[in-house]
Amino acid sequence: MLRKFKIAIDGQEYLVEMEEIGGAPAASTPVATTPPAAPVQPTTAPPVADAPAQPATSPVAAGADALTAPMPGTILRILVNTGDAVKQNQPVMILEAMKMENEIVAAADGVVSGIHVAQGDMVNPGDALITIA
Numbered sequence: 312m313l314r315k316f317k318i319a320i321d322g323q324e325y326l327v328e329m330e331e332i333g334g335a336p337a338a339s340t341p342v343a344t345t346p347p348a349a350p351v352q353p354t355t356a357p358p359v360a361d362a363p364a365q366p367a368t369s370p371v372a373a374g375a376d377a378l379t380a381p382m383p384g385t386i387l388r389i390l391v392n393t394g395d396a397v398k399q400n401q402p403v404m405i406l407e408a409m410k411m412e413n414e415i416v417a418a419a420d421g422v423v424s425g426i427h428v429a430q431g432d433m434v435n436p437g438d439a440l441i442t443i444a
Contacts, residue, residue, distance in 0.1 A: 377427060377439035378418060384408030386432045391441075395423045403441055406434070417443055 316327045387405040391397060402414040403423070421443040428440055 376444075377425070377442040378403070378415060380406065380415075380434040380436055380438045380440055382406070382408045382413070383435050384413070384433070386428050386430055386434065386440075387412060389426060389428075389430055391423050391426075393423050393426055397421060397423060397443060403443075404428075406440075415440060419443065 313328050313330055316329065318325050318327055384406045385408075387407045389404045391403045397403060397417040397420065399417055399419050401417045403417050404415045406413045406415055423441060424444040425442040426440075427442070428434060428438070434440065
């Protein structure tokens with residue numbers, strides 16, 4: 312079914328015709344329903360292991376003052392080492408998110424006291440990355 316729309320771009324009006332392809336079906340046929348099957352109960356449940364508190368690549372526990380990941384992504388490069396002095400706004404690592412490289416920068420002057428990720432690690436928003444004391 313073709314639908315017509317009038318749109319304005321930068322003051323110019325355009326008449327656009329669009330075909331609706333994802334709409335509701337024109338006619339529906341009744342479907343016979345059967346009662347749902349009884350749920351299957353497992354005879355024995357396998358033991359579930361608890362997830363570790365810190366990833367295996369995390370050599371130092373992160374404190375509340377650690378820089379955190381602003382978005383989900385993958386750590387491409389770590390530009391500093393533990394014990395390095397850093398200045399405010401100095402890049403400390405590169406985080407790839409959605410095919411873009413994002414610099415993670417130091418929030419303040421200080422010394423790197425802990426790196427909580429390794430190159431290649433995938434991180435989520437709020438995950439601890441690095442601590443600068």
